[in-house]
Amino acid sequence: MDNGFTKIVKVFDGYDFDEDKQKRISREFQDYAYRLAVALDDTAHTPIYMRMAKNTAREILEKAKSFVMDSNARNKARLFMWKVRQIKEEIKNLEQK
Numbered sequence: 254m255d256n257g258f259t260k261i262v263k264v265f266d267g268y269d270f271d272e273d274k275q276k277r278i279s280r281e282f283q284d285y286a287y288r289l290a291v292a293l294d295d296t297a298h299t300p301i302y303m304r305m306a307k308n309t310a311r312e313i314l315e316k317a318k319s320f321v322m323d324s325n326a327r328n329k330a331r332l333f334m335w336k337v338r339q340i341k342e343e344i345k346n347l348e349q350k
Contacts, residue, residue: 282306289318295330305337313340 278284286306290299305314317336326332 285311285314289314292318293321293329293333298330309337309341313337313344316340 278287283303283306286302287296287299289306290296290302293302295302314337317333317340320336321329321333324332
């Protein structure tokens with residue numbers, strides 16, 4: 254009998270979880286930072302993304318991530334950091350006017 258629901262096991266089959274990292278994640282921003290590091294192929298620098306996820310507006314991070322994912326950059330992490338800095342400077346310039 255199908256009640257329209259999918260088993261949770263089937264939902265998570267498409268995700269690749271690193272069990273060691275996932276056990277240490279207890280807050281939402283930590284999960285976001287880890288997923289961001291995976292998306293940027295830069296899990297070695299996950300603590301940097303955790304600090305950014307905690308202290309930087311999510312809107313800024315999402316804009317920068319979207320910009321990087323749309324590009325064909327070889328070093329996605331470097332491009333992401335550059336774009337975050339650029340967006341912050343644009344916001345600062347708009348506030349000064």
